[in-house]
Amino acid sequence: MKNKIVGDMPPEEFRKSGHELIDWIADYLINIEEYPVLPNTKPGELKKRFPKNPPENGESVEEILSDIDRKIIPGVTHWNHPKFMAYFNSTSSGPGILAELLTAALNQNGMNWKSSPIAAEMEEVTLDWLRQMLDLPENFWGIIYDTASISSLHAIASAKTQVEHERKDKNLLNKLCFYFSEQAHSSIEKDALFLGIKKEHIRKIKVNKDFKMIPEVLRNQISKDIENNLIPFCVVATVGTTSTTSVDSVSKIAKICSEKNIWLHIDAAHAGIAAIVPEMRFILNGVEHADSIVVNPHKWLFMPIDISVYYTTKPNILKRTFSLIPEYLKTEQDNSAINYMDYGIQLGRRFRSLKLWFVIRYFGVKGLRSIIREHIRVGKLFEELVSNNPQFELLAPVPFSTVCFRAVPNRVISEAQLNELNERLMNEVNRTGKVFLSHTRLYNKFIIRLVVSGIRTKEEHMLEVWALLQKTLSKLIGNEY
Ligand SMILES: Cc1ncc(COP(=O)(O)O)c(C=O)c1O
Structure with missing residues (x-):
């Protein structure tokens, strides 16, 4: 048991413990292949290793660190293991881990520009870097959320705002029809249900033998819905579906959406990142006609979870959907800076762009490619x-x-x-x-x-x-x- 202290850990103790922890992490990464990728444990077993009550007196860092190997590691699924080949992997690279450490140390809460000028401006800079890497047009404006599920939620919410605004009617919910392929990720349907879209107006469009959405089926379904006095408002195309990584034809789907004035969102959470490789860029052909797209650097760009990047050509609609500024959050820079809190459901925001900055700088675009x-x-x-x-x-x-x-x-x-x-x-x-x-x-x-x-x-x-x-x-x- 350690002496009672008032206030934070003394800096010298922090320095010493920090070095020890970094050494532990370096060894962990060196020896990663010695761990079983999946832990050998059953539900409920791990929690038995922990005391039922919180410690009354503080413990030393040595005591806490010594429990990592005994109590934490036995329950760790090693996503960083080279033979973790399940789901879509998310691996922590060295620079990604360092960036997370610095993020915690600087503890920026990027609600608005004033609450962290650097978090606000770094987000602009790094998202423009990534935009260039993906070869997206300049009118694609980016914002960071935690996961693709949340990025797509913001896309669908924006699509709803757009149609309500165009029709000057905020009571359209019962008529809105939403389209995605039967191979789209479950988060897309979940988002729509969360936003109140009626289950019977959610259209899962058939795929062809290569698991790609069939554009003609989409077109026919949209026409049928319009005939029935319903309102098609949003289509999600997937670039890299979860089961097979099939790629919907964005160009063909975009044509239908633009003819019918429907928001097109592209879920490229995992595979979209491959577009940074010039010979793979074709997967995003047609993206210039889309309204929004999501890619997840935490899936295939070697950043620790979480970081999902959402680009839209209509940030004004995103802002119209989510901006609500109470007196206590007004600042003198409101008209001259980006306040990211105006573009999403969250107020508090982590300094996630630091991960992009570290990882892109460390590997360089060539290295990542x-x-x-x-x-x-x-x-x-x-x-x-x-x-x-x-x-x-x-x-x-x-x-x-x-x-x-x-x-x-x-x-x-x-x-x-x-x-x-x-x-x-x-x-x-x-x-x-x-x-x-x-x-x-x-x-x-x-x-x-x-x-x-x-x-x-x-x-x-x-x-x-x-x-x-x-x-x-x-x-x-x-x-x-
Ligand atoms: C195509 C696709 N979209 C969305 C998601 C959801 O990602 P997240 O966990 O970032 O919400 C996944 C997850 O694997 C996915 O494969």
Whole structure:
């Protein structure tokens, strides 16, 4: 137990503990591959390790740090592990971690310009850098939110404001129709429901065999809704769907939206980042006709969660939707600076642009491009390995570095047995602690997804996973099928 202190930790203690913690983090990253990617624990087990009551007396940092290995790590899923290949990965790079540390130290609350001039201006600068990297037109104005779910919420809310403003009617909610593909992320539907869009006016547009929204179906549905006196107000196209990373045809969808005067939002949360690679920029073709787009640097730009970037060509509509300034938040710079609190639901805002600044400066645009290029190369290599092995099959095209596949062993077994086999295969390889793969289901098929997007993931890691999959499959087939 430590002596009673009044006030903060003494600076010398902070310095010493800080060095120790940085050493711990450096060792953690060096040894990351020694940890099981998924912790071996069951719900409820971890909390038993902690005292039921808060400590009455302060404890030393040594005591707290010594518990990291014993009490924290056993419950950590190692997103930073090079064989974390589940979901869409979010990896912490060295500069990203340092930026987070500085963010906490400076503790800027970027509500408005006055509350943190540097947070406000750094957000403008770094979002313009990222805009250039993505080759978005100059009229795309950016703001940082925490997650893509929230960025898209702001897009849909803006679309609603636009239509209400144009029709000079704020009571349209019961008539508003909202469109996205049946492969869009669940956050899109959740956002719409949250905003009060009626469930029966939410249209999940059919996809083609490559899991892309079919523009003709969208067009027909919109026409039908207009005929029925409903009001189509927003379409979300996805660049990189969650299950397969399919890319909707933004150009074709944009044409329909502009003909019908409908807000077009692009959810490019994960894959949009690939557009910083010039030969991949085509994925955003047509974006110049969209009203908004979201990309998540915390998904594929090596920044610790969370940072989601939302660009819109209509920041005035965003402001109209969210600006409400009470007396106590008025400042003398209100007419000469950007107050980001006016462009979103949050008042308090973290200094997240510092992560963009650190990471983009450290790697440079060239460095970031080469990491993403390499991920795509390794992903394609895995695609090739799967398609050349008769015991496996690919289940979707691979536009980036996410591969959807399943085992189809030689012997003829039913679809139900295949589903069971693949689920067991994934669970078995995950149980080894050597890799974490996740799944999806398409046309009622259980599909394993392998995603190459972690900053530490190299070809050798993918090859290890491939070998493990084959070995585990042989074992499963030998035993039962
Ligand atoms: C295409 C897409 N959009 C949105 C999201 C939600 O992202 P977030 O966790 O940042 O809200 C995801 C998550 O994987 C996604 O794949």
